[in-house]
Amino acid sequence: MRLNDQCPNLLTFILLSDFYTHPSLTNSVHLFYFCSFPEMLESSNLVTFNGLANSSSYDTFLLDEERGRLLVGAEDHIFSFDLVNINRDHKQIAWPATPSKRDECKWAGKDLGKECSNFIRVLQPYNQTHLYICGTGAFHPICAYLEMGKRAEVRHGSLFFVFIDLPIHPCFLLCEDNIFRLAQHFENGRGKSPYDPKMLSASLLIDGELYSGTSADFMGRDFAIFRTLGDHHPIRTEQHDSRWLNDPRFIGVHLIPESDNPEDDKIFLFFKENAMDGEHTGKATIARIGQLCKNDNGGHRSLVNKWTTFLKARLMCSVPGVNGIDTHFDELQDVFLMSAKDPKNPLIYAVFTTSSNIFKGSAVCMYNMADIRRVFLGPYAHRDGPNYQWVPFQGRVPYPRPGTCPSKTFGGFDSTKDLPDDVITFARGHPAMYNPVHPIGGHPIMVRTDVDYQFSQLVVDRVEAEDGQYDVMFIGTDMGTVLKVVTIPRESWHDLEEVVLEEMTVFREPTPITAMELSTKQQQLYLGSALGVSQMSLHRCEVYGKACAECCLARDPYCAWDGTECSRYFPTAKRRTRRQDIRNGDPLSQCSDLQHHGSVEDRSVFGVENSSMFLECSPKSQRALIYWQLQRPNDDRKHELDDRVLRTDQGLLIRSLTQSDVGIYHCQAVEHGFIQPLLRLNLQVIPTQRLGDILPGFPGIGGGVGPSAKHRLWYRDFLSLLDHPDLNSVEEFCDRVWKKERKQKRVKTPNGNGQGKPDGLKNWNAYCKCVRIWLVAWDTALQPLKPPVHKLLKKDWDKQFSEVFIQ
Known part of the structure; x- marks a missing residue:
């Protein structure tokens, strides 16, 4: 006899023979595919470096495509990873803080384990053979040079290289050296690296000069934008002037040409700071973009060794409200510049979160340089009037306009030291612009609210497709997941639709992603966190x-x-x-x-009258809508479902089956006007009174066993297994119940030589197998359901079992 024939009652409770689990998603997330950390590892789509026992904070990345290496700065260590596989041939250098500096850090009241180490915060290419690196040095910033050897060069000659469409390590072509060592000459890192590892800082080294936005003192009160190294005297922003910088946290530094003349090149800084007095009610955080001229050498009599061309503007990212009150995302988290054919006009992507503890949300906004330059050419912010409020400056602006780089293009001045005194004086008192920079389209291209994560990092890849180019965003979150999102234009390129393609878990535990780099050559994404480094395709x-x-x-x-x-x-x-x-x-x-697609799968499902029933049907695409129809027996027409049926993302829940529910349920996916039949479920409802006929020989049903207290106790024991469907516990339960029956009623075997099992339990072994099958099906079927549905279903099934097994 087949097991199916032995256990018809249990098969009535198996919802579907094939289960597909999807994560619970909020209504605001239109996710196509979710992949957990174990699934990523099993599918060979993820490579992880789990870090060292004595190191953390893998936060500072430098991608070297030419050498085929990923440089990572962490706590007390610098790592060099192979871009093809970060677990292959990785190198590391230990660079801890000295014992004396750690002791001083501890005596100053800092946490010895979390703060008094050398956290690498600057990792910049210095020349063809060296990098310039700086760390916090246990609250004593320190810098050094890291030797890497000459970069790989492809030499033209008699050799002919055939490039195939596979990831090729650059050193396969030519690598002269394989060097990775730290020079023994150390420099003071003040003005280059922060003292406190928790302080956000940013840096850029170009033409031998280091531009840094960081704190410059032990207490973390003197924040400034510095230019160090090189042949010029160090230069910085005005000190202790909240109009210039007001408790800033720096996110990124980038060089963007202003014209074809290199003398007009500007350095742009992205940061967030406290709002200036009178700019905003309360102590609010404001996202900023700042600019200064690369050839700024400070003033002659005023602003000596200080920036004379520094300007800043507010970076807006908000959702317009129905009542005219916008929802602002002011906590700038990351910035990515997408290169364009014209290097003067990159596309700027920025990640924001809310600063409110009540409302939690994230957004991505996109900006173009034309709008940014228009704001910096607009009115300056000026405090005036009886309430001393911020208004646009209406007076005479000196010539050349403050913020203009000294060059032959705009004015003919050779140096900022030659600027007139009124220009320097105006620049000192008016560093902020009145108008903010608005995003393209006036709103974010992506918003997420009511989810358990916030955005933390962003990189973007421009992909060539059959019908044009598309920007694909990879967004890191503070829960260790990555969203893969493509932006698709609707009517124009300023009106974009965001489509979430995948969500992937890239670290073994929930942890904020703090660094991301994308290699277009290797088609790989690299991610950093406190736990280590991950790599994915x-x-x-x-x-x-x-x-x-x-x-x-x-x-x-x-x-x-x-x-x-x-x-x-x-x-x-x-x-x-x-x-x-x-x-x-x-x-x-x-x-x-x-x-000519294949036929739709048909399945038969059985349910018991007055019990609950769940019909599962989930499309692969979470963007698709599920559409159900019912075809009743002897009727070719398909009918809409009535209000008794509860529709969920995973299927239909019928709380109390009746004979009117019998029929074929058609499950169809609808997406972009395309209707795809997924499944046909033939539901049969078994009347309650027939269970005794089809379940002979089981406790409480037939076999002469009545609804005694003993069987009620048995039922309670049986229900206790529902919360912990473990195969061993089922076996133990079977033995325990059989032994109880054996003690209370001993029955002679036919030959009289031994003890047999009770009449009501003569098919007990088959019954145990059925219990195991049912419990596994029960546990699997309820996994995709949201908790409220799980409780409703379990409550109804408990009631049904009490009726079937006890009555």
Whole structure:
């Protein structure tokens, strides 16, 4: 006899034979695919370096594509990882703080374990053979040079290299040296690295000069923007003037050309600070963008060794409100510059979060340089009037306009030391612009609220697809996950639709992602946190399935249908079988074989009258909408479901089955106007009175066993297994129940030589197997459900079991 024939009652409670688990998602997240940390490891899509026992804070990254290395600054260590595989041939240098500095740090009241180490905060290329690195040095900043050897060069000659479309290590072509050592000459790191490892700082080393935004004292009160190294005298912002900087936290420093004349080049800084007095009610955080001229050498009589061209403006990222009250995202977290054909006009992506403890949200805003330059050419902020409030300056602006770089392009001055006194005086008192910089389109391109994470990092890759170029964002969160998002234009490139393609967990424990770098050559993403470093591929086309429609609906610019499967898309490929539609995601126009797709799967499901029933059906794409219809027996028409049925993201919940629920339930996915049949479930409802006929020989049903207190106790023991469906505990439970029955009622075996099992339990071994099957099915079926649905379903099933096994 088959097991199915032995246990018809348990099979009525198995919802579906094939379970597919999806994460619980809020209504604001339109996620296509989620991948947990174990799944990422098992699928070979993730490589992790779990860090050292005596090191943490893998926060400072430097990507060296030419050498094929990823440089990482951490606590007391500098690492060099292979870009192809970070677990292959990695190198490390220990650079701890000296014992005397650690003692001084401890005596100053700092935490010896968390603060009194050398946290690497500056990691910049100095020349072709050396890097310049700085660390906190246990609250005594220190800098040094790190020798790397000459970079790889491809020499033209008699050798002919054939480039294939595979990740190739640059040193495969030519590597002269394999050097990684720290020079023994150390320098004072004041004005280059922060004292406190918790202080946010940013730096950029270009043409032998280091531009840093950091704190310059032990107490963390003197914040400034410095320029050190090089041939010029060190220069900084005005000290102890909140109009210039007001408790800033620096995010990024970038060089952006202003014109074709290098003398006009400007350094742009992205930071957040406290609002200036009168600028905002309360102590609010404001996101800022600052600019200064690369050739600024300070003033002659005023602002000596101070910046004379520094200006700042507010960086806005807000959602317009219905009542005219905007929701602001002011906590700037990260900035990424997407290079353009014109180096003067990169596209700027910025990640923001809210500063409110009540409302938790994140946003991504996008800016162009034309709007930024327009603000810096606009009115200056000026305090005036009876309330001494901030207003646009209406008076005479001196010439040349403050903030203009000394060059032949704009005014003919050779140096900032030659600027007139009225220009320097005006610049000292008016460092802020009145108008803010608004994002493209006037609103964020992506907003997330009511989720358990916030955005922390961002990198962007520009991908060539069949129907144009698309920017794919990789967004790191404070929970150790990465969102892969593509921005797709609707009517214009200023009106973008964000489509979340994947969410991936890249660290074994929830931890904020603090650093990200993207290698276009290796097609890899590198991530840093307090726990270590992770590496993942930019594309995982196999997760979208093996059907043309699924691949097309994914709208992933990296992937296309190649006639057999969803695989990596290459713009140079000339195969006509490549199918891709990122703009519309329309499989009807791309997949010519849709009308020949396989038949829809049919399944039979059984339920007991007056019990609960869950019909599971989940599409792979969480962007798809599920549409259900019921076809009743002897009726060709399909009907809409009534209000008795509770619709969830994972399927239908019928709380109390009746004979009117019998029929075929059609589950269909609707996405971008494309309707895809997923499943047909044939539901049969078994009347309660028939259970005694189809379940002979079980406790409480047939076999002459009545509803005694003993069986009620047995039922309570049985229900205790529901919360812990462990196979061993089921076996122990079977033995325990059998032994109880054996003690109370001994029955002679037919030959009279031994003790047999009770009549009501003669098929006990088969019954135990059925219990195990049912418990596994029960546990698996309820996993995808949200907790409220889980409780409702379990409550109803408990009631049903009490009726079946006790009555």
